């Protein structure tokens with residue numbers, strides 16, 4: 001038997017439903033007010049419509065009870081949906097509600113709240129843009145200002161928007177480190193969108209996009225970190241801060257610059273613990289024969305090793321790897337750098353500061369008074385530095401340095417061009433090491449192919465011979481690029497007697513090249529061919545780097 005609900009029960013139900021609908025209506029009104037201001041620039045017409053619905057709801061239920069309530073339970077969502085559809089036609093692409101991105105974002109937020117983050121990411125992997133989401137538990141990340149204070153997005157005088165942006169910056173660093181990025185660029189693409197790009201294995205890749213408001217807040221958060229003037233948006237500024245992530249430490253150099261759509265920020269990540277250089281010369285992709293020759297050279301009590309290559313060819317890493325093979329306990333090692341890229345224990349490091357008139361040459365002069373055994377000079381850019389360095393190399397010091405030149409023979413002509421005496425080069429320099437970095441094929445997706453006849457002919461391989469090499473494809477593990485990590489190509493030119501004799505007659509590059517090849521030097525190109533035939537890199541990548 002069904003007992004009809006009592007009048008009291010009826011009132012309770014109607015009242016409850018009424019309160020629920022009224023609260024939902026109030027929440028929707030407040031959201032519409034905020035959203036319409038943002039999307040349409042004004043909220044008044046929308047506020048009137050939604051207020052009218054509410055008043056109608058109130059009056060109708062007062063007069064007619066439960067009946068109209070059901071009607072309104074349908075009306076409120078219907079009007080809301082109508083509003084959403086309309087505002088989406090006006091909203092920025094990244095801000096649309098009826099979109100897959102929004103659905104994923106909201107779903108993920110809910111999943112995070114329910115602790116189902118990992119399951120969600122597995123079921124709905126991020127699209128091509130990747131986003132900042134990551135799988136697995138996030139490592140702890142600490143952002144430190146230059147003076148050592150922590151910026152963690154909780155209070156500290158930051159407004160709500162900035163502290164949210166600090167969290168985004170943390171996510172950004174997690175993702176960047178995960179992808180082995182060396183640089184992060186956050187820049188406005190147009191009036192509506194900011195894009196974040198990371199330099200991975202030497203190539204810039206799009207990582208994520210933000211709506212302009214969020215992008216601007218992220219830039220402000222980074223300026224707080226770098227101790228820059230937040231209000232100053234029209235002049236370039238720079239600053240430094242530190243990122244600590246589990247047992248790793250990154251020094252970050254930040255530089256802001258104005259663009260026509262707003263400020264952009266470039267961040268350089270310096271692996272402050274020098275993770276890569278601790279492995280020594282054996283860990284940077286150098287051939288065993290080159291490693292052996294180089295070790296013999298750098299153990300000499302005096303002389304000079306010049307590492308050359310274009311910007312971003314890993315010169316500094318190689319220099320430090322060589323330096324790390326020298327016993328810090330028995331030798332006094334001093335470095336002069338611009339800037340200090342790796343911190344090494346037991347070594348005294350000084351940074352060049354042109355503003356304070358502390359140039360390479362000036363610091364080098366005072367360094368020589370500190371009785372060094374080994375001196376590392378970040379880069380030789382002028383005659384003065386070159387000459388002091390070479391004098392030092394002839395008088396009981398071993399000097400490591402770099403020079404911006406394409407290959408080993410060009411380095412000699414470069415030095416002669418800036419006005420260094422041939423006799424000085426002849427007696428001071430022990431060897432020149434030229435270097436390039438090629439990307440290593442992703443082991444998970446590289447594809448075997450036959451070497452083309454054209455390349456075989458070029459490389460002097462018999463036409464009939466089957467030669468299997470590998471080419472890049474792209475998979476999730478390599479972020480679709482087909483490559484993971486980089487390795488070095490090296491060309492070591494040892495200054496033997498034949499090279500030294502040549503120098504006197506101001507030789508052409510061609511003559512130097514021929515003489516050093518006769519002396520057994522393997523060229524960058526030959527090193528590249530070796531890496532292709534060993535399946536480490538692809539023909540196209542090697543040709544991109546070593547032409």
Ligand SMILES: [Zn+2]
Pocket residue numbers: 442443444445446473474475476477478479480482483
């Ligand atoms: Zn892959």
